[in-house]
Structures are given as structure tokens and as C-alpha cells.
């Protein structure tokens with residue numbers, strides 16, 4: 001029996017784990033993938049206080065993992081498949097077993113949104129991807145397209161511009177939706193161009209991307225671009241990983257909580273990107289994790 005089980009080892013879950021063990025509790029974090037979550041897959045971590053110069057997602061994730069393990073948090077690589085949240089003892093069923101705990105912290109974040117366009121599935125991993133930090137180097141000297149115009153998309157586009165021959169941001173709105181800092185950097189990056197009021201409509205190819213169809217948001221016209229061997233990186237927002245939590249009432253797919261990060265079920269908390277909130281950043285994720293764990297230890 002664990003005092004606390006945390007689902008997900010992104011910044012929110014790791015923070016919850018560190019705060020939980022610091023108060024003498026037995027804490028298990030269940031993570032289906034690498035420790036680090038979304039931020040572990042980005043080219044550069046920006047704006048979080050205390051990051052080292054040139055901090056990459058990989059280095060940031062490594063340090064989070066070391067800190068948690070060093071503090072005595074148990075982390076197991078298992079996918080959570082089912083949870084039973086009611087009652088004083090909660091049950092968590094994973095790909096490998098079943099665990100029980102007194103308090104449950106849901107920190108399993110969100111997943112990159114798929115575009116749902118023809119060719120996306122067939123060409124996944126053959127030119128269409130989402131991890132610029134991991135796959136960007138494969139496109140050295142080639143053309144790259146980034147779908148999305150918010151902070152994450154533009155930041156990854158700026159990184160890709162340091163590797164690729166050209167980078168084109170495809171964004172459906174008339175202007176980028178990113179912060180001023182990134183907009184200024186875009187202006188100063190000569191091999192980065194913008195394709196605004198435009199959506200990626202279809203992708204064609206067999207072993208690699210060969211053609212892209214771009215649909216104009218202004219007049220609906222579709223333009224075909226021949227670009228054999230190009231890379232397409234999709235950063236078109238994320239969707240919350242709340243499918244497992246059928247016992248909870250959701251708001252637009254996200255979990256509502258109070259100021260202590262408590263859900264409507266006693267002893268169950270939700271932290272980080274998975275909860276209803278205004279700002280989804282590392283800073284707010286780790287704050288949520290700390291608040292939930294402190295409350296779980298006293299409550």
C-alpha cells in the first residue's frame with residue numbers, strides 16, 4: 001500500500017513525488033514512457049526559473065529524474081490502464097500489475113493533437129513527426145514545415161531553422177499566436193518563412209513525404225507543393241489524457257479542481273496540464289504538484 005500514487009512523470013508528477021517523500025510518505029510514480037513528459041521532448045526549455053543556459057528537454061528531464069530518485073521516489077515504467085477512485089483505498093491497474101494507495105494524484109498531462117488529414121497516419125515517422133529535438137537533425141540541409149503558430153510550435157521552428165535549409169510555418173490564423181520574444185526572433189531568422197491563413201490539408205508519399213496540399217483559409221483554394229524528402233513537424237495543440245477518468249466530471253476534457261488541486265472525489269488530485277487552468281507551463285505544473293502533495297500529506 002502506497003501513501004500516494006502519481007500517474008505521470010512530467011514536471012507536475014515529479015514535483016508531487018519530491019514533495020510527498022519529503023514529508024515521509026511512500027510515493028510511487030507510474031510513467032508509461034520516459035521521465036520528463038512533454039517538456040522532455042522539446043529542443044529548448046525556456047522561461048522556467050533556474051534553467052541552465054542551452055537547457056534542452058533531455059537535460060531538464062534527466063535532472064528531474066535524478067532529483068526524484070535521489071529523494072527516494074519510486075518510479076516504475078508502466079502504463080496506467082484503469083483506476084478506481086472512490087473510497088479510502090484507491091486502486092490503480094497498470095500494464096504490469098495492480099497497486100493500492102490512500103491518495104491518488106493525476107498528472108498525466110496531454111498528448112499532441114493529430115491533424116486528422118489524409119496521409120498523416122501513413123507517413124507518421126516517414127517525414128511526419130512531432131519531435132524536432134530528436135528528428136530535426138535528419139533534415140539538415142532540407143526543407144521543413146512546422147504546423148502551428150503558438151509558442152511551442154514557433155520555438156521548435158526556430159530550432160529547426162538552425163538545422164534545416166528552410167523552415168515554413170503553416171498557421172491557420174492571419175498572424176502567429178506566440179509571445180513577442182519568439183515573434184522578434186522569427187523576424188531575424190532569414191530561412192524561416194510564414195504561410196499564414198493556411199492549413200495543411202493532405203500529405204502524399206510512400207516511403208517519404210513527396211507532396212503537401214495547403215488549403216487557404218481565405219478562399220478555400222488548395223495549392224499542391226512538390227517537396228520530396230521534406231520534414232513536417234506538427235505542433236497543433238494538445239488534448240488532455242483524461243480518457244481513463246470516467247468517474248470524474250470534466251470541463252472541455254480537462255479536470256476541474258479547487259485551490260488544493262482536489263477533484264470532486266476525496267483523496268484524488270489533478271495537477272499540471274491535465275487540469276482546468278489558464279497557463280500551461282512547467283512553472284505552473286510544478287506548483288500544482290507541490291500543492292497537491294502537501295495537501296495529500298496533511299489531509
Ligand SMILES: Cc1cc2nc3c(=O)[nH]c(=O)nc-3n(C[C@H](O)[C@H](O)[C@H](O)COP(=O)(O)OP(=O)(O)OC[C@H]3O[C@@H](n4cnc5c(N)ncnc54)[C@H](O)[C@@H]3O)c2cc1C
Nearest residue numbers: 008010011012032037038046080108109152272273281282
Ligand atoms: C512544443 C512545446 C514546447 C514547450 N516548451 C515549454 C517551455 O519551454 N517552457 C515551459 O515552461 N513550458 C513549455 N511547454 C509546456 C510544458 O511542456 C507543459 O506545461 C508541461 O510539460 C506539463 O507538465 P505535466 O507534468 O502536467 O504533463 P506532461 O508533461 O504532459 O507529462 C505527463 C506524463 O504522463 C505520462 N502518461 C500519460 N498517460 C499515462 C498513463 N496512462 N500511464 C502512465 N503515464 C502516463 C506521459 O507519458 C507524460 O510523461 C511546452 C509545450 C510544448 C507542447
